Amino acid sequence: MFYSVYTFYRDGFRRMTVGKRLWLIIAIKLFVMFAVLKTFYFPNYLNTQFETDAERASYVIDQITEGHIQKN
Amino acid sequence: MVEQIDLTQVNWARAQFALTALYHWIFVPLTLGLSFLLAFFETIYVRTGNEEWKRLTKFWMTLFAINFAIGVATGIILEFQFGTNWSNYSWIVGDIFGAPLAIEGIFAFFLEATFFAMMFFGWDRVSKRMHLFSTWMVAIGSNLSALWILVANGWMQNPVGMAFNPDTARFEMESFSEVLFNPVAISKFTHTTSSSFVLASLFVVGISSWYLLKGRHILMAKRSIVVASVFGFVAVAYVGLSGDEAAYEVAQHQPMKLAAMEGLYDGEVNAGAIALGIVNSQKIAGDTQEGMLVEVKVPFVLSLLANRKFNSFVPGINDLVFGNEEYGIVSAASRIENGKKAIAALAAYKEARNNNDDTASKQALVKLNTYKDDIGYGYLQSGVDTVPPVATTFYAFHVMVILGTLFPLVFLAFLYYIYKDEVEKKGWLHIVGLCCIPLAWVASEAGWIVAEVGRQPWAIQDLLPVRVSNTNLTTGTVQTTFFMFLFLFTLLLIAEIRIMLTQIKKGPEED
Structure with a gap:
């Protein structure tokens, strides 16, 4: 069964005409998105700055309260 | 006009999100609508056994594949931006958005790994009816996949089924059914998907019109229309x-x-x-x-x-x-x-x-x-x-x-x-x-x-x-990624249009 699934996909990819170029575009796009953009430009800010959820919650509460109370 | 534009960090983040969403939405509605048209075309083929309908279905399926391939995963960039540019927001809504977005991700993965593959590769490998079933599943599944995203969006427009927890600074879900059946989300889903059907229908009518103008593939064009x-x-x-x-x-x-x-x-x-x-x-x-x-x-x-x-x-x-x-x-x-x-x-x-x-x-x-x-x-x-x-x-x-x-x-x-x-x-x-x-x-x-x-x-x-939802970053950081996205998406759009035009000029296979 696994072999027939494998051959199904293998033959499908082999027979593609326009699809080969599309797969190349998909591969380049995913590489740029995940290996370059996500890694170097889009870190998860709270995950990289804080270690625990409690610290993250505390930081966010400060962000949404501190500067805004002074304006009252 | 220019002096009215506020170039603060939050507005660059806003512009970046809008740019990504607008580009993403170039690809999505065509996928949602064209998938149903493929199902209709193929149903006619299976019911009539007329090979011309198969040829027609395969032609539109190729254009569908081009659009799908270029557009796939462009929406994930929005999720990158949540974590980086909108950390306050993503933390605050994390509990609400987690469920719908996880369902969407799992749904999309299994759909793409099974029925998409069968639809594209299975013409000569599975029975006609099984192939048709796959095409219908792609259509139904793609549109249901959109439901979860629109549920998340609908919640932002009308936040229901939740309570704010001041200890965690999060909106926590109290009723999944209230979030799912939020009237704003449901009307958004029906309006968005039906308008995508219109867009895809106009796409098919428009390209068929081009064939009629050129006097090529007349029968296929008329049937498609x-x-x-x-x-x-x-x-x-x-x-x-x-x-x-x-x-x-x-x-x-x-x-x-x-x-x-x-x-x-x-x-x-x-x-x-x-x-x-x-x-x-x-x-x-x-x-x-x-x-x-x-x-x-x-x-x-x-x-x-x-x-x-x-x-x-x-x-x-x-x-x-x-x-x-x-x-x-x-x-x-x-x-x-x-x-x-x-x-x-x-x-x-x-x-x-x-x-x-x-x-x-x-x-x-x-x-x-x-x-x-x-x-x-x-x-x-x-x-x-x-x-x-x-x-x-x-x-x-x-x-x-x-x-x-x-x-x-x-x-x-x-x-x-x-x-x-x-x-x-x-x-x-x-x-x-x-x-x-x-x-x-x-x-x-x-x-x-x-x-x-x-x-x-x-x-x-x-x-x-919005201006309380963003992360405390420098304007320059967001500007840089804004222009990177502008470049990347423009490149993808040019690639899509070029490949599609080549395929349209070529027309359906003469097999």
């Missing part, structure tokens, strides 16, 4: 119905957005809807200038849309900013005062918890719960801050409606001339069909501009403004 025009006409009628429902929900939950959509500053009983008009862009809420420079109004329609009653009152921007006692509308200034009390209570609650002062924390919690519904207003400086960009919302809404009125006429014209067997001779109609391809995208994108620009300043309606 028949199916797409019938589907498009039915879909556009439903777009009208779901649009009516969407307007009603906007009136109930986001009255300021409706007022901006119509450029309505002073509320009216028996309110008319503006068919055509020019907005006075100098107008500010509360001043004495006219809101519209020119307007052509259809009487009573806005009251009917908003409240399902001709003689009902529709609040205008001034009523919502300054309040209207007669109709029980509280002023934005009062809500700002309440919001500031809620924010102060949240800060006091945190301090009391840190000091292990139970009495103070209970008192703060009572105060927070009293004013929590207006907490978002506490971040605003004045009532005028609650007004979205009126001109952008108004024009986007009217462009969408005008084009939405034009499209059924286009479908009817094609069906009429197909019926008369004269469609090949109507060169003007072929040009109209071709022009409708870009216009379909203009209408679709305009719809999202209404939905998103019209709900400013809110990231979550009434609870969290």
Whole structure:
């Protein structure tokens, strides 16, 4: 069964005409998105700055309260 | 104009998100609509056994594959941005968005790994009926996949089924069914998917028109036009119905957005809807200038849309900013005062918890719960801050409606001339069909501009403004990634158009 699934996909990819170029575009796009953009430009800010959820919650509460109370 | 653009970090982050969403939405509606057209084409093939229908199905499937391949995963970039540019927001909504987005991700993965593969690779490997089943599953699954994203979006427009936890600073889900069956989310889903069916139908009609203009693949073009025009006409009628429902929900939950959509500053009983008009862009809420420079109004329609009653009152921007006692509308200034009390209570609650002062924390919690519904207003400086960009919302809404009125006429014209067997001779109609391809995208994108620009300043309606949702980053960081995305997406769009044009010029395989 696994072999027939494998051959199904293998033959499908082999027979593609326009699809080969599309797969190349998909591969380049995913590489740029995940290996370059996500890694170097889009870190998860709270995950990289804080270690625990409690610290993250505390930081966010400060962000949404501190500067805004002074304006009252 | 340029001096009006605010180039602060939050606005660059906003622009980056808008850019990504608009590019993403170039690909998505075609996938949603074309998948159903493929299912219709293939059903006809299986029922008739006519190989011409198979050839036709395979041709449109190739264009579907190009669009899918170029567009796949462009939406994930929005999720990158949540974590980096909008960390406050993503933390606050994480509990609500987790479930729908996880379901969407799992759904999309299994769908793509199984039925997409069978649809593209399985023509000679599985039975006709199994292949047809896969094509239908792709259509149904892709559209259901969109449901989860629209549930998340609908929640931002009308936050229901949740409670704010002041210990974790998160909105926590209390009722999944309330979130799922949120009337705003449901009307958004039906309106968005049906408008995508219209877009895809116009795409098929437009490309078929090009073949008729060139005198190539006439039979395939005519058959495609028949199916797409019938589907498009039915879909556009439903777009009208779901649009009516969407307007009603906007009136109930986001009255300021409706007022901006119509450029309505002073509320009216028996309110008319503006068919055509020019907005006075100098107008500010509360001043004495006219809101519209020119307007052509259809009487009573806005009251009917908003409240399902001709003689009902529709609040205008001034009523919502300054309040209207007669109709029980509280002023934005009062809500700002309440919001500031809620924010102060949240800060006091945190301090009391840190000091292990139970009495103070209970008192703060009572105060927070009293004013929590207006907490978002506490971040605003004045009532005028609650007004979205009126001109952008108004024009986007009217462009969408005008084009939405034009499209059924286009479908009817094609069906009429197909019926008369004269469609090949109507060169003007072929040009109209071709022009409708870009216009379909203009209408679709305009719809999202209404939905998103019209709900400013809110990231979550009434609870969290956009400018409090962002991460404390430098403007330069966001600018850099903005231009990187602009470059990447433009490259992808050029690739899509080039590959698609090559394939269209080539036409269906002569097998």
